[in-house]
Amino acid sequence: MGSPLLQAQIDIHAPVPQVWALISDLRRMPQWSPQCRAMLVLGRTRVGAKAINLNRRNKMFWPTTCTVTEIVPQRKLAFRVDLNAMVWSYELEPIEGGTRVVESRRAPEGFKTVPTLLVDKMMGGVPSFEQELVAGMNESLRRIKTAAER
Template identity: 65%
Template sequence: MAAPLLQAQVDINAPVSKVWALISDFRRMPQWSPQCRLMRPLGPVRQGTRTLNLNRRNRMFWTTTSTVVEMVPEEKLAFRVNMNNTIWSYELEQIPGGTRVIESRHAENGVKAVSDMAVNALFGGTASFERELVEGMNASLARIKAAAESG
């Protein structure tokens, strides 16, 4: 059974506007996420926008689609992965000296049965896969931090 909430956070020495520009540019998602190879929005990024995604884990590739479910500029961006109904979000908060970013994977209502079966059959089970997702969140946030703090 999927954990209801997975989360990671980072403090970045850059203004919210700069961090938002990086996070809200879905085409750059492969630069941040170790698992994402492609994220293409089908139109301007706003609530309701759908994306086509390509993910990779070792030698395995799979496609998904997602839908932006919440967008508050410079505050929050959330999208639902349609294949499993999880919601991924980035929340930005201005802090002294920069921006705090919290990345979350919400599965409070569980995931679709087909997703559970795939994770157990192909990814070594839920616990192992979710540990890998949190590691990926931390890697993504570290990459966003590096990009935001450079030049």
């Protein structure tokens, strides 16, 4: 069984609107995420919008689809991965001198049997894969910070 919540955060020395512009453009997800190679939003980014993703880990590639579940402009963007029901979100908070960004992965519906078995067999098990996901979150946030502070 995995962790119901994975999370990372960073403080960025840029105003919320500038950081929001980077995060809310989901087509740019491959620039931030070390695992995401492509993210194609079908239509405009809005609650209910679908996206097709291509992910990579070492030599393994796999597609996923997701659904945008929440948009609070300049505050929160969330999407649900359709296969495993994991909800990924970015939350922005104004702080002195910039923006705090928290990236989270939640398991509101628990862990689905088939995706968990696939992670166990193909990705070295849930604990090590979750460690890799948190490392990826931290890398994503560092990349967003670098872009925002340019």
